[in-house]
Amino acid sequence: MKKQMLIVLDEELYKAAKYKCKDKFGIGLTPLIKIFLKSFVTQKGVGFYVGDDDIRDLFSSWLSKKKLEKGREGCAPLPGPRLKDLYDL
Numbered sequence: 001m002k003k004q005m006l007i008v009l010d011e012e013l014y015k016a017a018k019y020k021c022k023d024k025f026g027i028g029l030t031p032l033i034k035i036f037l038k039s040f041v042t043q044k045g046v047g048f049y050v051g052d053d054d055i056r057d058l059f060s061s062w063l064s065k066k067k068l069e070k071g072r073e074g075c076a077p078l079p080g081p082r083l084k085d086l087y088d089l
Contacts, residue, residue: 007033045063046059046063055086058081058085059086061080062080062081062083062085062086064080065078065080
C-alpha cells in the first residue's frame, strides 16, 4: 500500500528546489524526498548530511534542543535556535 504526502512550501523555495534537483542532479523532487526519508528512518539520528558548516552546526544545535524539549510540555522553551532560524540562514 502506498501513501501520499502533501507538503506545503513557499513558492520560491519550491521553484528553487525543483530547479536544483533537475539542473544539478537530473531528478525530480519526489526521489530526493524519498531518499531523505529512507535515510532518516534507516540511519542513526537524522541520517543525512545537512548543508555547509553553518547550516550543519545550526541544524545540529536545533536538533539537540528539540531532543531536550521532548517530555518538557508546559515548561518554558529552551534557549537556542528555532526552526525559523534554519529557514532564514
